[in-house]
Amino acid sequence: MVGAGQVGTTILEALRGEHEFTVVDRDHERLAELVQNYGVAVFEGDGTSRHVLEEGGIKEADLFISSTSRDEANLIACLLTRRLAPNAKTIARVSNEEYLEVWRDHFLDVDFVVSSELEAALAVSRIIGIPAARQTDVFADGQVQMVEFEVPRDAKPGAVIGKRLRESAISYDSRVASIIRDGRRIVPRGSERIEPGDRVVVIGSPKAINLWSAIVAGGEQRTGDVVVFGGGRTGVAIARMLLSQGCRVRIVEADTRRAHRIAELLPRARVLEATGMNPDFLDREQIGQAEVAVFAMREDTKIHYAATLAKLHGVPFTIAIVHDAASIEVFEESGIDVALNPRLITSEEIVRFAHDPLTRQVSMLERNHFEILDVTVREDNELIGKPFSELPATGTVIGAIIRNDRAIFPHGHDRMQRGDRVIIFTESAHAVELEREL
Helix, strand or coil, X not given: CECCCHHHHHHHHHHCCCCCCEEEECCHHHHHHHHHHHCCEEEECCCCCHHHHHHCCHHHCCEEEECCCCHHHHHHHHHHHHHHCCCCEEEEEECCHHHHHHHHCCCCCCCEEEEHHHHHHHHHHHHHHCCCEEEEEXXXXXXXXXXXXXXXXXXXXXXXECCEHHHCCCCCCEEEEEEEECCEEECCCCCCEECCCCEEEEEECHHHHHHHHHHHHCCCCCCCEEEEECCCHHHHHHHHHHHHCCCEXXXXXXXXXXXXXXXHHCCCCEEEECCCCCHHHXXXXXXXXXXXXXXXXXXXXXXXXXXXXXXXXCCCCEEEECCCXXXXXXXXXXXXXXXXCHHHHHHHHHHHHHCCCCEEEEEEECCCCEEEEEEECCCCCCCCCCEHHHCCCCCCEEEEEEEXXXXXXXXXXXXXXXXXXXXXXXXXXXXXXXXXXX
């Protein structure tokens, strides 16, 4: 792997149990930290150098990941690897969505390319489409959805909130995978309750997820007026995605030339030339009447100020696209509804591609403490044929089964069959072992 930054380190944490890593980077201190924390092999140098790659052992590699912050360097490193190690799978991280389009049109000989901007836009669009969602993902071609909901602290007891799970009106085609309360995970056994202030991870059909959304968010919808602060690549990608889903979008951009360029690029969006941090501007443009504000500016400090100001002016739901993963907790504790880090989202996509061949998809939650895996059950698995009610209580939750391309949401009497795919919630520390057991 080339790149020992935030993306590279997250990939390493997720995959080191199933791969033997060599990490290449130009930063001596970063590499020394990886050796101390993970005990991996490292090589100091430029990943775009044929000499460095060869000395780092590229010819023995089965998988090559280039995850630096430089798009062109990542692509060059992958193309070099294709010549030096023809059998190695190659993965490149890019920021510019145009490179992704070029790859999709088969002009780049790289196995997998992931765009940080596009992944951020997809994450924002899914969150906006599901009220009260903090994080979402889809599995099995959209038949199964995973959503992490945040139950409002002022939520009133009802059909689900405050009742024991075994007695609550939970949709039959959904499973509560986890309850997170005050930073602590509670395994969702029948005697547990969902309380105000909890975070709840639910796996279910799209119809069931909509019902959960109505229960948690009180039926509120967030599909109308969205303001995007920041007209850089990420902001434009988010605006384009939201426009394609029928949202009304206003873009706030301070740079005159960029604002005019965005207006030409996205004629259906209204572009406002402003910093977004002036109270008079927010009042004049009635920003407080927007249903959602997304902040995709260049600096986390500016994002935090602008998002807080928008909250004070009445915006009910704010999403911050932060540059430092450490900012996520700070933002959310200070009242910003959702903070997303494109680097972490990008690393998740790379981990999906690089996982065990029987694992089709991976979703990481709560700063990578938990994972949701889409795994094909091995033919000789000893759990095949046993009722779910008799499986060992390990804290791992099977949220869905994909059988003959159809989603099933299992209950105690159901059983796994050969050829099933299972969608599982587990702690990240147990993920590799779980994949081996299945």
